[in-house]
Amino acid sequence: MKARQIAYQAAALAAAAAIAWFFVSNAAANLEARRIASGFGFLSREAGFEIGEKFFLTYSAADSYLRALAVGVLNTLGVALIGIVAATVLGAAIGLSRLSPNFLLRSLGGAYVEFFRNVPLLVQLFFWYALITEGLPHPREALSPLPGVFLSNRGVLLPSLEGVPRLEGFNFVGGTAITPEFAALLAGLAVYTAAFIAEIVRAGVLAIERGQWEAAQAVGLTRGQALRHVIVPQALRVVVPPLASQYLNLTKNSSLAVAIGYPDLVSIANTTMNQTGQAIEGIAIIMGVYLTISLSISAFMNWYNARISLR
Numbered sequence: 401m402k403a404r405q406i407a408y409q410a411a412a413l414a415a416a417a418a419i420a421w422f423f424v425s426n427a428a429a430n431l432e433a434r435r436i437a438s439g440f441g442f443l444s445r446e447a448g449f450e451i452g453e454k455f456f457l458t459y460s461a462a463d464s465y466l467r468a469l470a471v472g473v474l475n476t477l478g479v480a481l482i483g484i485v486a487a488t489v490l491g492a493a494i495g496l497s498r499l500s501p502n503f504l505l506r507s508l509g510g511a512y513v514e515f516f517r518n519v520p521l522l523v524q525l526f527f528w529y530a531l532i533t534e535g536l537p538h539p540r541e542a543l544s545p546l547p548g549v550f551l552s553n554r555g556v557l558l559p560s561l562e563g564v565p566r567l568e569g570f571n572f573v574g575g576t577a578i579t580p581e582f583a584a585l586l587a588g589l590a591v592y593t594a595a596f597i598a599e600i601v602r603a604g605v606l607a608i609e610r611g612q613w614e615a616a617q618a619v620g621l622t623r624g625q626a627l628r629h630v631i632v633p634q635a636l637r638v639v640v641p642p643l644a645s646q647y648l649n650l651t652k653n654s655s656l657a658v659a660i661g662y663p664d665l666v667s668i669a670n671t672t673m674n675q676t677g678q679a680i681e682g683i684a685i686i687m688g689v690y691l692t693i694s695l696s697i698s699a700f701m702n703w704y705n706a707r708i709s710l711r
Contacts, residue, residue, distance in 0.1 A: 472668035491597025517595035604635035644701035
């Protein structure tokens with residue numbers, strides 16, 4: 401019986417290797433027949449295109465394709481990490497509001513969840529982008545809710561260490577600018593994912609026995625104190641595993657940024673593939689980066705889940 405199992409496994413492995421060899425050799429033959437270059441040597445060549453938004457990394461058109469793709473990776477990581485934090489905070493607040501004894505607050509939370517999780521994310525991205533670019537005034541009529549903060553169809557201007565934003569001509573100079581593309585992508589990802597996180601939080605709290613609430617009240621804790629010190633720490637053991645899946649979904653959904661013009665990894669890789677013609681390598685880079693990011697998030701969440709689990 402054991403020998404038969406080994407034989408089956410060896411046959412399956414051989415079949416998988418044969419299929420992989422067929423696809424690789426077929427792709428190589430087609431590339432050679434069409435005289436299309438292969439390999440990753442193009443990464444050292446000059447990119448020749450500008451990138452409008454960059455996280456923590458300087459870049460110019462004279463830099464290499466490798467540096468351009470690195471900018472795309474950082475842009476993707478930036479919006480994903482900020483989106484995860486925003487979606488977690490918003491989702492937790494909505495989820496707890498659905499458990500509130502206040503009818504209005506509970507109803508608003510339910511309406512939020514049902515609306516945003518049932519509208520496709522791509523549609524929501526278009527909505528947020530249109531709201532910012534069409535719904536906000538021009539820079540000369542920009543809204544200023546706080547000193548030094550301006551809202552216009554060019555994005556959000558915030559004060560920075562280098563200077564305060566000020567209007568010159570038809571646009572602002574100085575300060576830190578949050579572009580409409582970044583703002584729309586972040587809003588769409590956070591609001592959409594928060595609807596799912598809200599249900600995870602609600603289910604986690606409901607999974608705690610009623611006796612825990614009664615015990616907290618018996619020692620004089622208010623509802624808020626009981627929630628913070630007794631219920632939520634126990635609910636985390638239920639919440640964290642599905643929460644990891646939502647973090648992965650948010651990160652992968654950030655690839656929709658190409659639809660509204662935000663220069664994430666997919667957008668920059670598409671430009672690279674159009675200029676070099678090396679689509680296989682470009683797709684392989686995208687897959688490798690997202691795989692690495694997803695496995696890293698999974699590893700961290702598994703580590704955190706192990707720390708808070710019951711011993």
